[in-house]
Each structure stands twice: as structure tokens, then as C-alpha cells.
Amino acid sequence: SQQGEEDPQALSIQEGENATMNCSYKTSINNLQWYRQNSGRGLVHLILIRSNEREKHSGRLRVTLDTSKKSSSLLITASRAADTASYFCAPSNDYKLSFGAGTTVTVRA
Amino acid sequence: DTAVSQTPKYLVTQMGNDKSIKCEQNLGHDTMYWYKQDSKKFLKIMFSYNNKELIINETVPNRFSPKSPDKAHLNLHINSLELGDSAVYFCASTGAGELFFGEGSRLTVL
Numbered sequence: 001s002q003q004g005e006e007d008p009q010a011l012s013i014q015e016g017e018n019a020t021m022n023c024s025y026k027t028s029i030n031n032l033q034w035y036r037q038n039s040g041r042g043l044v045h046l047i048l049i050r051s052n053e054r055e056k057h058s059g060r061l062r063v064t065l066d067t068s069k070k071s072s073s074l075l076i077t078a079s080r081a082a083d084t085a086s087y088f089c090a091p092s093n094d095y096k097l098s099f100g101a102g103t104t105v106t107v108r109a
Numbered sequence: 110d111t112a113v114s115q116t117p118k119y120l121v122t123q124m125g126n127d128k129s130i131k132c133e134q135n136l137g138h139d140t141m142y143w144y145k146q147d148s149k150k151f152l153k154i155m156f157s158y159n160n161k162e163l164i165i166n167e168t169v170p171n172r173f174s175p176k177s178p179d180k181a182h183l184n185l186h187i188n189s190l191e192l193g194d195s196a197v198y199f200c201a202s203t204g205a206g207e208l209f210f211g212e213g214s215r216l217t218v219l
Contacts, residue, residue, distance in 0.1 A: 031206065042113075042199055042210030043152070086150060090208075095140060096165055097208060099152035 003098040004032070004072075004089035012106045019076040021103040023089030030093045032065055032072050037086045037102065046074075046087075079107045112136050115200050115211035122190060123219055129186045130214045132200030140164075141183040142208070143175060144199040152199070158183055190218045 004023045013019050023032070031050045035043040049056045049065045049072065056063045062075040072091075076083055086102040113134045122128055134141060142165075143155040157165035158177040172188045187194060195218045200211040 033207065035208070040213075042212045043201075043208070044210070045207045048207060088152065092206070095157055095159070095203075096154060098154050099144075101150045102152075104150075 003100055004091050005100045006087065006089055006103040008103060009101065010104045010106070012108060013079055014108050015079060015081060017079055019079050019083070019105050019107075021074050021087055021105070023072040023074070023091070023100075025070050025072075025089075025091040027070075027091075028093060029067070029091045031091075032063075033090045033092065033097065034061075034063060034072075034074050035088045035090065035099070037088065039085070043088060043099075076105070079105075081107050081109055083107050113200055113202055113209050113211040115198075115214050117214060118212065119215050119217075121217045121219065124190055124192060126190050127186070127188045128190060128216070129184055130198055130200075130216070131182070131184045132211060133182050134200075134202040134209070135181065136202055136204065136209060137181075138202040138204040138209070139180055140203050141177065141180075142201045142203075143183065143185050144201060144210075146197045146199060146213070148196070156183075156185075187216075190216075192218050194218050 007022045033048045034046045037043045060077045065072045086104045088099045088102040090097040140159045142157045146152045156175040161177045197213045201208045
């Protein structure tokens with residue numbers, strides 16, 4: 001199944017800074033989704049970008065998709081302590097959403 | 110009102126035992142999944158059911174058997190538990206692409 005690989009594995013930033021993480025995948029997709037996982041909790045859906053879209057915004061989140069490079073990025077602007085979590089991308093072209101190991105983001109106060 | 114609920118949340122058991130994890134969703138979704146998250150946080154798809162029919166069966170040992178009595182429920186039964194089965198198991202459901210996850214069931218095999 002399709003699997004995304006997130007990079008970097010871990011990221012530590014100061015509150016108020018921006019956080020950027022990337023996702024690469026290998027085959028064609030219909031859409032790509034980003035999820036957040038707080039420690040000890042289930043994944044929560046953040047945003048879905050379709051293969052014919054290049055950029056999408058949701059609040060402080062900005063997602064880009066470059067299908068020619070088979071990559072996506074997630075930008076969190078003006079980070080807060082509550083953004084401390086792991087972030088996963090899930091490229092999809094059918095019902096199979098497979099995830100990598102995520103990017104662990106730590107926002108320092 | 111929990112959308113996707115799993116029980117139990119924690120399970121500690123001995124090698125060789127058989128155990129089950131239950132999942133229920135009240136979202137009216139047709140498709141449900143089981144995922145396994147290992148200690149390095151990799152989240153791997155195991156099974157998927159659409160309206161009680163198995164549609165995804167990844168490379169999973171035969172000791173793992175999913176059962177869907179109706180489209181709102183997807184249970185996971187594991188026979189002859191091994192140390193390597195220790196992980197967090199997540200149930201999820203979807204209606205239109207976005208997955209809704211349960212809170213996970215942490216299985217520890219001693």
C-alpha cells in the first residue's frame with residue numbers, strides 16, 4: 001500500500017515560530033491527508049489536499065502538494081505549546097491509507 | 110459522545126494467550142480499519158472492512174482474525190499471543206476519505 005515518509009523525524013521549536021515538515025511518497029495519488037497525534041491518543045485528521053490542488057489552508061496550517069515531485073509539506077505558523085504532537089501524512093489512491101513514523105514536533109515555551 | 114470507541118484501553122497478558130479488542134463507531138460509516146502502531150510510531154494498516162466485508166488484508170499472521178458482526182462494529186481477535194504483538198492497536202472508520210480514529214488499545218505481552 002501507499003506509504004508516506006515524513007521528514008524530519010523530530011523538530012523542536014520555540015513558541016511563536018513556524019514549523020515545517022515534509023512528506024514524500026512513491027506512486028500516484030488521489031489525495032494526501034495530514035493527521036496529528038497527541039501523546040497517548042488516536043490520530044486526528046487535520047487537512048486533505050486533492051491531487052489537483054497545489055496549496056490549501058486551514059487556520060494556522062498550510063499544506064502544499066507537488067505531484068511531480070511526489071511530495072507535500074505541512075507548515076504550522078505561530079506555533080503554540082498545544083501544537084506539540086506527532087504529525088503524519090497519508091497519501092491515498094484508494095481505501096488504503098498508510099502512514100509512516102511521523103514527525104514529532106516539540107514546541108518550547 | 111465518542112465517535113469511535115475501543116475496549117479495552119489497556120491489555121496486559123501472557124504469551125500464548127488469546128485476546129480480543131472491540132471497536133464500535135456511531136458515525137454511520139461503511140468502512141472500518143485496524144491499524145497497529147509499533148514502538149517507533151510506525152502505523153501499519155492491518156485490515157479493512159466495508160459494510161461487513163473484508164476489503165483489505167495486509168500481510169498479517171493468521172493468528173489475527175478480524176470480525177465484523179455489523180457495519181458499526183469491527184473486532185480483532187488475536188490467538189497465541191507473542192512478544193512481538195505488543196503494540197498499540199487503533200480502530201478507525203471512514204465515510205468519505207477522512208479517517209476517524211479511536212483512542213487506541215495498548216497491548217502488552219509478557
